[in-house]
Amino acid sequence: MTRTKGERTRERIIEAAAPLFNQRGFVGASMADLMAATGLEKGGIYRHFKSKDDLALAAFDYSLTLHRAKIRGQVECHTGAVNRLTFLAEAMAGVAGTPAVPGGCPLLNTAVETDAADTESYVALRKRTRAGMRNLIRYAQGIIEAGAESGELRADVDAATEAAMIVATMEGAMMLSRLYDDRSYAKNAAKRVAAHAAQLARRTSPSRKQK
């Protein structure tokens, strides 16, 4: 389906706004910044978006969609729960150095910016962030559950908690890597997650071990 000129302009505005919001935050990205990045006047932007909130939400969705596609792409060319968790952690570590949109993980950025959620704009953005983070945690949880079902992982694994802890560790490490501009924090965290995932695997049964 051919997009109209208006739709193409709308997409171009989102693509230009996304790195600004992801780097500077919702409040930090000013209307002047947005005008400079898009090359449009205020009126030109407002012809396509009701408000700055409206543009911020579209930009957040865009950043999140790109990051999600990149991460899932890196995970889904592997099979097995331990492998997939390992590559999920590595893909998240990659966001610290080469994010799909400049500024790092959009979920981490908006989670921290909107957690007080004391304005209407923040409430709307936090709602999206909660949903996006939940998707990420459930994605990890699904890998673990599939592994428990197939017998690769221990049957008694607490998939929801394990998944949340993987996400917490990787997001915290990404924060350190970005703060110090040093990828080793995220890389070390990915190694930890991989080692922990291996521990969730069922022990080889004694009969097989003895061959």
Place this chain on the structure above:
Amino acid sequence: MTRTKGERTRERIIEAAAPLFNQRGFVGASMADLMAATGLEKGGIYRHFKSKDDLALAAFDYSLTLHRAKIRGQVECHTGAVNRLTFLAEAMAGVAGTPAVPGGCPLLNTAVETDAADTESYVALRKRTRAGMRNLIRYAQGIIEAGAESGELRADVDAATEAAMIVATMEGAMMLSRLYDDRSYAKNAAKRVAAHAAQLARRTSPSRKQK
């Protein structure tokens, strides 16, 4: 030493500004917010601080000092490395629910806000944040090194990496707890850190195990 009236006013401004900056961020806390919180006119604030940057740095230092004192207080009434790491993680988890200054961990907040560091104000604030985070990581590292030296922990423990991973895990979990207004993420992370700390302990020697 008695403080002058000017010094007391300066402190009162910092105490009123700290929760604003910690909740809304450096850019998000506007001059109007600061005036409303302190009950002072712009001129009254600028009599004590050269600029908004100057006040933001003082407020950050204040929030950080209170959090540090609270956390170290909770750690240092315990002895032994495993115990201290356990209570460090618990104290950090406590920041998610009952921070010393509203808004949660000031290091996490400013790390995420300033990581692009594309303005002079952000560069100054990031410098403080880097130093503060380094102090926190080195504090954990010091506990681990003391444990390795006393023989409580394994001698080959990589104290710097372990310390950074504890901080990453707890900061990431605090972020999730604040995003969902649910302390369980931070509590679960503290349990993980405690379990991991116990694994760093030297195995009881066989002779003692057999009694």
